[in-house]
Amino acid sequence: MQRPFGEVYGMEGRPALFERIQASRGDEGAGPKSTEGRVIGGQSHRPAHSWAPLSLLPPRHRAGRNPGSPSENSFRELTSFEADTEPGEGGAGGIAGWDCGDGFAAISQPKPQCLPFPWDRMQGLGTQRQLESLERRTDREAVLTAHSTPSSAYGSVKAYTNFDAERDALNIETAIKTKGVDEVTIVNILTNRSNPQRQDIAFAYHRRTKKELVSALKSALSGHLESVILGLLKTPAQYDASELKASMKGLGTDEDSLIEIICSRTNQELQEINRVYKEMYKTDLEKDIISDTSGDFRKLMVALAKGRRAEDGSVIDYELIDQDARDLYDAGVKRKGTDVPKWISIMTERSVCHLQKVFERYKSYSPYDMLESIKKEVKGDLENAFLNLVQCIQNKPLYFADRLYDSMKGKGTRDKVLIRIMVSRCEVDMLKIRSEFKKKYGKSLYSFIQRPLGPSPQKGLQSLLSQPQEGLHCVRGCPEAPEDAGLTSNTTFSFLGGHLQQDTKGDYQKALLYLCGGDD
Structure with missing residues (x-):
């Protein structure tokens, strides 16, 4: 209560x-x-x-x-x-x-x-929960102000210019009450607003209806579309924390999800995830990782989750680069057995920029590159974790492009992975991911999402790919959209979007494509 x-x-x-x-x-x-x-x-x-x-x-x-x-x-x-x-x-x-x-x-x-x-x-100030939510938004805005170039510069979903939280809350309320639920309106609004704007919409909705927007949408939506929309209503740290908790909940551990999140987040993101995780679940993320993993894999995950990697600096230490490259070689390919603690120490403590140069220098000592060496030296979850980590360090957008392709290739789709990446990266580096996807696979992510994924999830992911142009209130189907917007749920753009079109359909497809931000 x-x-x-x-x-x-x-x-x-x-x-x-x-x-x-x-x-x-x-x-x-x-x-x-x-x-x-x-x-x-x-x-x-x-x-x-x-x-x-x-x-x-x-x-x-x-x-x-x-x-x-x-x-x-x-x-x-x-x-x-x-x-x-x-x-x-x-x-x-x-x-x-x-x-x-x-x-x-x-x-x-x-x-x-x-x-x-x-x-x-x-009187009537609202609940403590509302003010705590407002406090979190205040914190996030303070963080953004402290950085001259926010990461959202490469996001496909940006702050909506003519934003009106009250109007959006009213339109969503009407959409939920519509017979059969007007999913198009819900998708069009929530996938075309920035995360802080979505928090404001949720706040305005509660003020209007005295109900939580998340609860209302849970009752109104279902399946993959529900997963996309509810994910968008969480802050980035809340979303990552909930995904991490789900990966370690119940019998067994979803190591794949755990590895992806822990290996790909920045120091600042990991520190915020740790704080929010404790706030949400009344326990430390590190404690849950320790209880659900074992051996060297546990040590690697715990070291990464602390978020204490050195930050990139302006000074390049070529001597240390050479020493680290030698140490990685001496601890692995050069000897019988692998000195895993040495690998963990170097790969979790050095800055990303430093490690990129270390991996290049490594090739001058080893007959194999770092990825090949990992495959030869370790197996199982530890191998998977090191491979993911090195790929993130070398080229994070390409890493996510590969993950998206793997989630949709062949028969069937790994929707959980697809949704998590689209939701978590749409305001961070989706434009870079789209570019890497097109470069490597010769098709756009946008078109790839349009393959049949299942009932009604597609629209949401497409939305994350496709931000409306300045001046357009929304796409057709949104109450405030101009009649000549020229966009419909059947609109197809041309490249990262190309892959999205092959394995999804309906409102889920539209959401995915909007999050993608358009075709290349």
């Missing part, structure tokens, strides 16, 4: 807004739990206490956040207060406040300034 939002701390018995979620997650600066109080029906209930820090949705990151960002707008609508956008010692990106005494407080001002504290606005 969700708790009413609005637990507070007080200062000498005076009202002071302080979200309970800070103390519950143990953030630095969280007040002592003995000061805990509540706001119920607009009335404050708090113990007397000499002092307590005040901070609403405190940030985890030190990066500043632009005014007018989606989470700031959502917070303003929710509480009538402004979000802190000043970077600095206080940790911008969150909401800070000061108790000025006698029912006055200052919220998100560079210096304490007293404002009337609107206790009457506390």
Whole structure:
């Protein structure tokens, strides 16, 4: 059962807004739990206490956040207060406040300034879960602000220009209530919005209907299309965490999924996955990996999951490159047996750029390249993990292009792999994946997705391939689409899309193709 939002701390018995979620997650600066109080029906209930820090949705990151960002707008609508956008010692990106005494407080001002504290606005603020979701969006926006070139530059799904969360929420509500469910509208909207925008839609939907969008879509959709759409409604870290949990749930372990995610994510992504995994499942990812794997394979997975690889730098250490290449050769092909710990140490600690040069240098010592050496030296899950890891290091977009091809080649389709890659990469590097796919296989991913995959999943994956052009509200079938949009569910583009068209159909196909972002 969700708790009413609005637990507070007080200062000498005076009202002071302080979200309970800070103390519950143990953030630095969280007040002592003995000061805990509540706001119920607009009335404050708090113990007397000499002092307590005040901070609403405190940030985890030190990066500043632009005014007018989606989470700031959502917070303003929710509480009538402004979000802190000043970077600095206080940790911008969150909401800070000061108790000025006698029912006055200052919220998100560079210096304490007293404002009337609107206790009457506390009623109907929503659930703690809603605010925690808003907090996560605030964190993500802060991270993006800290990087000059976000990874989404190569994503096929980008932020929608004329975004209106309320309008999208209304259209989705109407689509769900339509007899037989209007899947086309649901697909067209959710596959053409960025992840932060989808979070805002879910928030707006809950505000409109008092229901969770995920629950409503679970009831309305089914099969592979449901998997695509529900995956899109999670944050990237939530999606990866849930996929990792599923790979280790019950009898046996889905090593293939575990390896793909752990080997392909960046340090920052892995650290966020670890945090979210603990938040979602109340246990550490590392503990679950240890309990579900064994031997050297376990050691490799645990080392990678920590996300402690050296970052790429501007200085190239040619001496270390040569030494690492020699060490890999000496620990493997050159000797009888394999010094696996040495391989694990080098391949999990060195930067990606460094290892790319190491693998090139390795060829001057060994008669085999690194991939061939792995096949000769180790077997089973450990072999598979090392092969995936080296392929990711050498060329990650090509690695995913190969994974997509393998998931759809031959008779039948490995939908789980196909969906996971399309959902997880559509806002990261799908444009690069499409290019590598076309280069290697001579057909577009877009066309490949259109083979029959099964009932009603295709539309979603196509959507991830095919972002509408600037100026188009949506494709035909979306309530706000112009009649002359010129796009229908039968539209085919020309190349990564070419492969998508061969093994999918219906709304699942459209979703896949939109996520692909178009034909090459």
